[in-house]
Amino acid sequence: MDLHYSKEYLDFEKEVKAFCKKYDGVTFTDASKNPLASLSSKKKKIQVTRSEWQKILIEQGYFARAVPKEYGGYGGEPDILKSRIIATEFSKAKTPAPMGGQGIDMLVPTLLEMGTQEQKEKYIKPTLHGEMIWCQGYSEPNAGSDLAALQTKGELIDGEWVINGQKIWTSTAQYSQMMFCLVRTEPEAQKHAGISYLLIPMDSEGIEVRPLVDMTMKAGFNEVFFTDVKIPETNIVGKRGEGWAVANATLGHERGSLAPPDAIMNRLNMLIDLMKQEKLDGKPLIEHSIYRDRLMKIQGKIMASQSHALRLLSAKLNPGQDVKVGKMIQKLVGTELRHELEGLAIDVMGEIGVLYEDSPHLRDKGSWQFIYMYFLGLIIGGGTSQIQKNIISERGLGLPKEPKVQGAQ
């Protein structure tokens, strides 16, 4: 066990701290539409656009670190410890994190691994700079957990893909310039082998985006309908019928990025502050033993998950460490735990806990209710908790698969 940083990393930590101090209070002139983003805004000092902020971070090596310079990245070696230092210091100083989203988190790594030279040059840079927003076209009304059952059809006619069908649960589709999309192009092939990974401009003729309001009334999914949408033949990543493999590479990235480990610690500290300030029957919530016990109980769970994240980090640095099952549990544990924490805050607030939107007496901008509901979405999205348990037990523990229903593929 050695939890010390070497001098190189201690120096780097200092450098990042200085950077955060320099940009203390930075705000965006083009405010993000993500309602979570407004929670961290503080006193106004330095004003930049989102895209300018991305460029500042890339120049510094704090974002897109391992993406080659020619594609708009920093062009350095990937360094997990440095990434962690950046995330930790940014979170402590409430410095805005770089933009995430499915383009940056999922498409860029996929293109770097499997894209053509032309695709890398065309798409990566504007995506990293926040100038090209992507949405993910995977799920369909009849292809959710069983994603490979998807039926949106792509036919190659006169050198163009012609797409017909429907996608659902498409986050940010209404703001996106592009979609990376799974489409059935080989109807004769076996289920998984009939899918291709296509890149679709969202301003193409025949695309209709319909907002799908969710229980938070804030975060937006969409339904996306395709009627004879035509895109160039070259807008395919990998070969025809290889889309499932291409998509699986990106699904791995999504599972890793859904629940950043430091965020939950900040929320726990916010809850502790809240329980010290709020009074019930004349004494602070934290002095009510029942609420206090629940708080301590969830602190124990969070400490375990924080320590576990350190172990996973260590395994990336020391390839001999075996954390196969340890990685598989992260999506399940991370989303369930966060949901539980936000729910505890609602419980301890009593009636105040149900206030929402712009109500008087709202605490912490209504974020507890919002995130409580939002995380129920994350528990379901990106592979439900039940699908996660299948993965853990089948791939992690080697338990046999459920026999297929006769006649099903």
Added chain:
Amino acid sequence: MYFGLSEDQIFFQDNIKRFLEENSSVDILRKIAADDRTFAKDIHDGIVNLGINGLLVPEEFGGLGLDILFAAAISESLGYGAGATPFVGSYVMAPIAIIDGGSDKQKQNYLTNVASNEVKFGVGFSALTGARDDSEIQIKGNKISGRSLFVLDYEYATHFMISDINGCIGVIDAQANGIDLVELKTIDRTRNVCELILKNVDFEILEQTKNSKNTAEKVIDAGRIMLAADSLGAAQNMINKAVDYAKERKQFGRAIGSFQAVKHMCAEMVAELEPCYALIWHAAHAQKHMPNEARLMACQAKSHLSDVTKEVAKKSTEVHGGMGFTDLLGLHYWFKRIGLNRQLLGTPERVREEAALLQLN
């Protein structure tokens, strides 16, 4: 940066696991539970031969001079194999108390003999972790009177180490006059606890503990981490047994592990238990390297592990169906081991209250 057990620690763990696999089958456990203590003595002797008695004793006194993380790794493997041997009290809590609270003379006197296994301590700290009304310990000068409940590792004890409610710790000779030893029978027959009724017994107070609770807190923190690590090992063994059984046992023409109702229970157990490794290692590491967080992490490790492993003990038994309930399979030896660990040195609610007070003050 490396977060995990070292090769040495894993090697030591493997030695203990292998020894228990070879010498402590369920048949042997059953004999021990039926009070055939010769088998327990063989296991204790074998484990001592591997060197656990001198684990924490500094090298200058003839020990191995290892740290609490190392001891936690050992405790995990003892839990894994349900090792019927003293450990937490005799070889962790007692040496730590003497190292931290003893005078030079006391260290010389006791630590050397712990390392050579001539002195073996039974340890009674329950006055500090949940004193009952009728168990008041009173120290007057060099004499101790009162009742100490749940004294750990008494079976081979040559001496007892007792703390009063203020964390004043001292040693009594097991042969001294005025000691009435009452064996207590718990659900877990792989470890032994007793109560001591003391009447004006000679008591040698550890020098640094006369006016300070610090040593007693360190001893309890370490003890709690050991119990938590023991439960971690026991729970992992129960999960492994459940998963193996779910692969073999067939009903409705297929392995029961192919039913989601069963496989999801297995996944839930793993998802809860896997992060506990890191929590135990981190808490144990903190005892030496992160003094500001050491106490909180020890409390949280104890209470969190108590809750997680209680659930694992229940679910892994259920995965076995009716067989899980029987003595034929013997799964209950681990179930009971986890059950005892949960109650000793503070139940989860009590330990969480301590955790809260640490942060409020």
